Amino acid sequence: MNKSSLKDEIKKYLIQQVxxxxxxxxxxDQNFGKQKISLINSEVQKILINNEENKIVNKNSSVIxxxxxxxxxxxDYSSINSVWLEAESLMLLNxxxxxxxRCSLANSRDKFxxxxxxxxxxxxxxxxxxGAEEDKxxxxxxxxxxxxxxxxxxxxxxxxDEVYICNxxxxxxxxxxTPELSEVEKCEPYLIKQLNLIKPKFILALGLTAANTLLKxxxxxxxxxxxxxxxxxxxxxxxxxxxxxxxxPSWKRATWEDVQMLRNLYDEAIKN
Numbered sequence: 001m002n003k004s005s006l007k008d009e010i011k012k013y014l015i016q017q018v019x020x021x022x023x024x025x026x027x028x029d030q031n032f033g034k035q036k037i038s039l040i041n042s043e044v045q046k047i048l049i050n051n052e053e054n055k056i057v058n059k060n061s062s063v064i065x066x067x068x069x070x071x072x073x074x075x076d077y078s079s080i081n082s083v084w085l086e087a088e089s090l091m092l093l094n095x096x097x098x099x100x101x102r103c104s105l106a107n108s109r110d111k112f113x114x115x116x117x118x119x120x121x122x123x124x125x126x127x128x129x130x131g132a133e134e135d136k137x138x139x140x141x142x143x144x145x146x147x148x149x150x151x152x153x154x155x156x157x158x159x160x161d162e163v164y165i166c167n168x169x170x171x172x173x174x175x176x177x178t179p180e181l182s183e184v185e186k187c188e189p190y191l192i193k194q195l196n197l198i199k200p201k202f203i204l205a206l207g208l209t210a211a212n213t214l215l216k217x218x219x220x221x222x223x224x225x226x227x228x229x230x231x232x233x234x235x236x237x238x239x240x241x242x243x244x245x246x247x248x249p250s251w252k253r254a255t256w257e258d259v260q261m262l263r264n265l266y267d268e269a270i271k272n
Contacts, residue, residue: 083096103171108172113140123203123266124194128169132176168184170187201269207241225239
C-alpha cells in the first residue's frame with residue numbers, strides 16, 4: 001500500500017471508528033508509514049482532516065500503535081468551529097459555544113442551557129434536553145423534574161452542588177419532543193468536551209435518550225437498568241428520567257435501587 005492510500009485508509013477509519021473524547025492530530029511525520037497516530041492533550045488545540053466532507057475527529061489519550069486497537073462512537077463533526085476545543089475550563093467553553101447556531105433549535109430557544117454544578121465533580125448527571133423552565137432560566141433541571149432529582153440525590157446523601165448536571169442537548173426542542181438524531185450529532189461534541197474537562201468518576205444517565213446516546217445503542221430501559229455500563233472507561237449507571245417518574249410513580253422504586261447502586265459504587269471507590 002502506498003503512502004497516499006494508507007493516509008486515506010487511516011482517515012476513513014478515524015472518522016468511522018475512533019471514539020471522540022478530546023483533541024486528535026493525524027501526525028504527518030516519519031512514523032506515519034507505521035500507522036502511528038498521535039493522540040494529544042489540550043496543548044495542541046486543533047485538527048482539521050482535509051477530506052471531501054471537511055470533518056473533524058477528536059480524541060484525548062496517548063498513542064494508538066495500531067489502528068485496529070480501538071473502536072468507538074460515530075459522530076458527525078462536519079462544519080464544527082473548532083475554536084471551542086481550545087477551552088481549558090467549563091466557563092470558557094460555555095462562553096465559546098453559548099451562541100451556537102449549528103441546528104434549528106437555536107431559532108426557538110430562549111436560553112442556551114450549558115450545565116451547572118461542581119466543575120470538579122466525581123459524578124456527572126446527564127439528561128435528555130432542557131424543558132420549558134430550563135429554557136427560561138438557562139439552567140438544567142430546575143422545573144418539577146429538577147426538584148424531584150434534587151430529592152432523589154438527597155435520598156442517597158448527595159447534595160446537588162456536589163455533582164455536575166447537564167443534558168445531551170443544550171437547547172429545548174419545541175414542545176419537549178424527543179431530540180432528533182441530527183440535533184444530537186451536532187450537540188453531543190459539546191457534552192464530550194464537558195466530560196473531558198470534568199473527568200468524572202461516575203456518570204448517571206437519566207432516561208433512554210441519554211443512555212442510548214452515550215452507549216450508541218437502541219436498547220430498552222429494562223435491558224439497561226441494574227448493571228454497570230462504561231462510557232470511555234467511566235462507570236455509567238442508567239435510570240429513569242425524573243419527568244418519567246412524575247408520570248409513572250410506580251417507577252420510583254426502581255430508580256431508588258439504581259441510585260443506591262451508584263451510592264454504593266461511589267462509596268467503594270472513595271475508600272480505595
